[in-house]
Amino acid sequence: MDWWRSLRTQETTHSRFIGMLSLTVLTLVITFFLPPVADSQLAGGAAIAIVVLGLSWLTGWSGQISLGNSGFMAVGAYAAGIWAHHHTSTPLVFTLILALVVGGISGLIIAIPSTRLRGPYLAGMTLAFSAAVTPLAQNFSSVTGGEGGLFFNSLVTPKWFLHLFSGPYAAINANAQWSADLAVVVAGVMFFFMANLFHSRTGRAMRLVRDNDVAAELMGVNLARARTSAFVVSAAFAGIGGALYSLLQASVRPETFPIGLSITLLTLMVLGGIGTLSGAVIGGIIYSFSTNLVAHVNSLTGVNPTSNVGANMQGMIFSVLLIVTMLFAPRGIVSLKTPLRRLFRARPLAPAAKEVH
């Protein structure tokens, strides 16, 4: 059962690949059974999960905080949008890679001054960046399309996929599911990369810097370089996630990426569990179906969705979720799996932990 053990511990690239592949395929199968609305929501959630994972890497692994990841999302989205707007025949994969690279470069530019800062100062600096993105996009309207944004239709459902569907709403169903499947596959690929990073030498370097920077330096880690590369990876993930998010909406507009989105990303990361793959998945799922939750709460309480209270219902629900989660699972929803596992398994936990006392 050696292969099973290695699969569970995600020790080899091979086992991580198999793990991510099976999860991706499973999710793809699920999309066949979801209604089109849920498929669209899932697609958005997958895009957000990629961004949350990038943020989780930055915060959970390198110990830095960013309130600027909605800004990196915008950079990736505009890179993809501007390119796709002018080059309609470019394959989608290329557009996404472009967003990834441009997002990463924007991360590098922000990181060079930012990695000299810690804690609240770093948060402030990155917040300023994400605040600057919306006005920039509004003002350079010749490139960005200004307030109205850019429209592009890169997400074309292929013919063979359309043929899988029949009935009066075949095209709608097929389109919704195609976008969901595409987003899930992109997320699967990005999660695989991050899983590798978590278990690598680079991943360890980040944790050294986070835990004890003086000792990390004595181990030979270049602190500035480690912190910068953490930012670049985080921004690249935000870039591709933001591009995917815009592709799903077939447009990119300034108000898609408000500062509030950075806070939402942070909330989703904390809700799921900082620094973990499953935490980012949970964050993505919460985001996907938060609109249902909002609608449900609105109908329960009789609040008018267009009223002031109704418009801010998502924020309020996230706040309540955050408080409840912090009370009962301070390390995020993902930490609940340990007591669950304990419940279903009679044998003692890790043998090493037993020997300590």
Added chain:
Amino acid sequence: MTDTDTRRFTLEFEHVSVNFGGLLALSDVSFHVGENEIVGLIGPNGAGKTTAFNVACGFQKPTSGSVTFPQLGRSHLKPPQLAKAGIARTLQGVGLFSHMSVLENVMAGAQSRPGGGLWSSLVGQPSGTRHERALRDEAMGQLERLGVARFAGALPSGIPYGIAKKVSIARALMERPVLLMLDEPASGLDENELEDFIQLITELHDSMSVLLVEHNMDFVMQLVHQLVVLNFGQVIAQGSPSEISNNPDVLAAYLGIDE
């Protein structure tokens, strides 16, 4: 000193002074650590021992003078360059990475060795996995050598202080050092652990030089070949433990005054 000058030194301090805005932390300090030699740096609190350590490690720039590593052919190294050059330093206390297991802490000692960069980590190159496995085995070997292998899976906060000290030594040894710098290695250890430690460092000096800062005089006297005594930032005496213990200046400045 003339007979020792023909040997190769691992570390050499030449006329090092450090000035903290008018306060002279080190004044014209010269000493050396020979190959495979154990040298102790002692002196009362505030004598400049830690400053000397920090200068050697590049955490503190000397105002004047030079720090060279003749055996390594290097000088004035910056902290992130030390490990690669073959210099390992432990920190006061234990300085372990608190959210990583003991085994991972020891593996971290090999961080300066060439290995995959960001890209190879992202795509998960098989060579990286093999590298990590080999590291884990080597780290486990170090823990076994120091007799603390059964704590491999524990977190630093969950193990006794004496064990944590050994783990920090194991981590330093993963750097395959030519010069091992120990910052107060004996503090917080009980008598049995001290015995262990003396034996361990005595074994180690076959393959490396050791420079240590220490308060515990019994420990130092049993262990070192050479002593350098600092007081108010100046070297007031150097020599073998027996020479030092009979030096009237040292007795007046340090040994006579029980801390």
